[in-house]
Amino acid sequence: MAVGTEYLAEQPKLRTSAIVLGAVAIAALLVAPFFFYPVLLMSILCFALFACAFNLLIGYVGLLSFGHAAFFGGAAYFTAHAAKVWGWEPLAAILLGVVGAAAMGLVMGFLAIRRQGIYFAMITLALSQMFAFICLQVPFTHGEDGIQGVPRGHLLGILDLNQPLTMYYVTLAIFLFGFFAIWRIVHSPFGNILKAIRENERRAISLGYRVDRYKLGAFVMSAALAGLAGGTKAIVFQFATLTDVAWQMSGEVILMTLLGGIGTLIGPVVGAGLVIALQKYLAASDFPVTVLIGIIFVICVLLFRRGIVGEILEFTKRRSKSAA
Amino acid sequence: MNTIFGIPTPALYGQILIGLINGSFYAMLSLGLAVIFGLLRVINFAHGAQYMLGAFAAYLLLNWLGINYWLALVLAPLAVGVVAVIIERTMLSRLYGVDHLYGLLLTFGLALILEGAFRYWFGAAGQPYAAPAQLTGAVNLGFMFMPVYRGWVVIASLVICIGTWLLIEKTRLGAYLRAATENATLVQAFGVNVPLLLTLTYGLGAALAALAGVLAAPIYQVSPLMGTNLIIIVFAVVVVGGMGSILGAIVTGYVLGVLEGLTKVFYPEASSIVIFVIMAIVLLVRPAGLFGREE
Numbered sequence: 086m087a088v089g090t091e092y093l094a095e096q097p098k099l100r101t102s103a104i105v106l107g108a109v110a111i112a113a114l115l116v117a118p119f120f121f122y123p124v125l126l127m128s129i130l131c132f133a134l135f136a137c138a139f140n141l142l143i144g145y146v147g148l149l150s151f152g153h154a155a156f157f158g159g160a161a162y163f164t165a166h167a168a169k170v171w172g173w174e175p176l177a178a179i180l181l182g183v184v185g186a187a188a189m190g191l192v193m194g195f196l197a198i199r200r201q202g203i204y205f206a207m208i209t210l211a212l213s214q215m216f217a218f219i220c221l222q223v224p225f226t227h228g229e230d231g232i233q234g235v236p237r238g239h240l241l242g243i244l245d246l247n248q249p250l251t252m253y254y255v256t257l258a259i260f261l262f263g264f265f266a267i268w269r270i271v272h273s274p275f276g277n278i279l280k281a282i283r284e285n286e287r288r289a290i291s292l293g294y295r296v297d298r299y300k301l302g303a304f305v306m307s308a309a310l311a312g313l314a315g316g317t318k319a320i321v322f323q324f325a326t327l328t329d330v331a332w333q334m335s336g337e338v339i340l341m342t343l344l345g346g347i348g349t350l351i352g353p354v355v356g357a358g359l360v361i362a363l364q365k366y367l368a369a370s371d372f373p374v375t376v377l378i379g380i381i382f383v384i385c386v387l388l389f390r391r392g393i394v395g396e397i398l399e400f401t402k403r404r405s406k407s408a409a
Numbered sequence: 410m411n412t413i414f415g416i417p418t419p420a421l422y423g424q425i426l427i428g429l430i431n432g433s434f435y436a437m438l439s440l441g442l443a444v445i446f447g448l449l450r451v452i453n454f455a456h457g458a459q460y461m462l463g464a465f466a467a468y469l470l471l472n473w474l475g476i477n478y479w480l481a482l483v484l485a486p487l488a489v490g491v492v493a494v495i496i497e498r499t500m501l502s503r504l505y506g507v508d509h510l511y512g513l514l515l516t517f518g519l520a521l522i523l524e525g526a527f528r529y530w531f532g533a534a535g536q537p538y539a540a541p542a543q544l545t546g547a548v549n550l551g552f553m554f555m556p557v558y559r560g561w562v563v564i565a566s567l568v569i570c571i572g573t574w575l576l577i578e579k580t581r582l583g584a585y586l587r588a589a590t591e592n593a594t595l596v597q598a599f600g601v602n603v604p605l606l607l608t609l610t611y612g613l614g615a616a617l618a619a620l621a622g623v624l625a626a627p628i629y630q631v632s633p634l635m636g637t638n639l640i641i642i643v644f645a646v647v648v649v650g651g652m653g654s655i656l657g658a659i660v661t662g663y664v665l666g667v668l669e670g671l672t673k674v675f676y677p678e679a680s681s682i683v684i685f686v687i688m689a690i691v692l693l694v695r696p697a698g699l700f701g702r703e704e
Contacts, residue, residue: 149510149513196689196692196693197692199692199693199696200648200692200696200697202509202510203446203450203452203509203510203513204648206452206510206513207452207644207645207647207648208648208688208692210641210644211641211642211644211645211648211685211688212685212688212689214641214642214645214685215682215685215686218681218682218685219682221681222678222681332637332641336517336521339514339517343514373525373526373528373529374525375521375522375524375525375528376521376522376525376526376529377525378518378521378525379518379519379520379521379522379523379524379525380518380522381518382514382515382517382518382521383500383515383518383519383522385514386504386511386514386515386518387500387503387504387515390507390511
């Protein structure tokens with residue numbers, strides 16, 4: 086259910102324009118905090134990374150995980166606990182979140198890849214719901230209260246993250262690191278095998294690839310990157326709560342990716358930006374956000390399944406074809 | 410007082426009864442999911458919302474129009490069934506040609522809309538719905554007292570499940586349905602109106618969910634969130650049972666409900682996750698599910 090991005094690599098002209106576009110985007114992100122509220126931007130960056138991590142599975146392996154909130158929220162709890170109770174340095178705390186999310190991904194992925202398609206979605210949803218129930222009961226998550234008042238601390242003991250601008254640039258650096266990690270994975274030989282599995286799993290098996298190992302590998306990477314997003318979010322917002330592990334969060338990340346464009350690299354970033362901005366805008370009115378999210382879901386599925394970025398790519402592709 | 414494994418027997422029987430009640434709802438809902446999935450290849454995420462709609466329909470019929478429980482048992486499923494038919498005709502039917510995951514995403518979006526709208530109108534708190542006068546009180550079974558309404562729910566759900574099973578296995582309509590599940594193109598070539606069959610199946614599945622919702626209204630409170638939390642557990646039940654067999658879905662529903670009840674007696678901390686744990690074990694041992702076929 087994905088749109089190819091390999092197309093960019095085939096077109097030298099488009100490739101240069103993609104590089105130019107990327108440079109402009111990074112420059113815009115560097116100056117953005119002088120024009121917008123940094124907390125909103127950091128929120129968008131965290132969710133954009135989360136959506137990109139989710140997209141690695143749905144867009145490049147064709148696996149719809151309905152349980153990614155477990156990795157995002159789980160990592161937020163691990164990071165928050167390490168930073169607050171153990172007094173860890175923030176980067177180390179975030180790394181603990183990443184490792185924890187990867188370990189959870191290994192267990193959940195091992196179970197979920199035993200079934201395909203629609204069952205995969207249901208199993209991941211059920212397992213993440215189980216994790217949410219566990220989070221409600223174990224003492225270290227503090228139940229309904231969550232972990233509040235997580236100290237931001239000093240990065241590597243030097244940079245004071247309580248300065249909003251410093252926090253912003255660290256978040257941006259983490260986001261860019263995650264984004265380029267995904268770009269590397271997608272364009273590696275490993276990534277090509279994932280796409281082969283997405284297109285035709287049986288043929289990939291008959292070519293001798295151990296499909297299950299590739300799927301599990303992709304699942305763990307996706308979980309770890311979702312954990313990176315969740316851990317960073319815990320440091321930025323200084324709390325971790327049950328909201329982050331709830332099934333609604335899994336739904337939100339699906340929506341961000343679907344809206345922006347499944348299987349496109351920047352689609353999830355666009356989708357996350359739109360959804361977060363919309364939620365921020367609606368928070369002031371009394372219109373129920375859930376209803377709007379549901380409506381966007383229905384519209385996306387019925388009218389533009391490629392998502393915003395996917396449709397734009399498709400449009401330029403068709404135009405350049407008719408020109409040639 | 411009598412005890413079994415150090416547990417007083419009335420507490421044990423009480424939890425088994427609660428497990429049987431929960432199991433009745435698992436069975437009815439997973440049955441509807443399996444019927445819809447069998448033919449439409451859509452996992453109906455809105456199933457929980459349709460169950461909630463059934464309960465709310467009963468609540469609104471009583472409070473706005475003064476229509477009693479017995480009529481609501483008929484009217485609420487009909488109304489929800491009609492809504493479902495409209496949804497199938499206008500939206501779901503456009504998605505049969507694309508990846509099945511889009512059906513899941515569409516119904517997920519619909520579930521969010523319904524749940525969000527009802528929470529907006531009625532708040533997140535539950536509304537009480539009284540059981541009809543004929544079904545109040547309790548009977549002495551000799552070994553325990555059983556509220557009449559709970560006994561009624563267990564019996565009604567058994568009748569509904571067996572009735573649906575008979576409809577699918579023993580009638581001409583059911584034969585068409587099973588044939589279309591196997592090979593829709595061929596059945597259409599024989600002159601059966603398959604699109605109509607798909608529409609009716611979705612309507613029937615949703616009506617089943619709504620009927621379960623009316624039955625649930627006096628037991629659990631009527632709340633906008635009652636459906637979605639339940640449907641995720643039902644997904645696990647469906648994974649355990651496998652969706653290949655209608656009877657399998659029913660049996661798995663009751664058994665897992667009772668197991669959950671027993672866990673509440675012996676190890677209450679684990680009662681909310683026991684069904685998911687069982688799902689994980691079944692995935693390790695028999696990935697296709699207990700009654701499932703590998704596809």
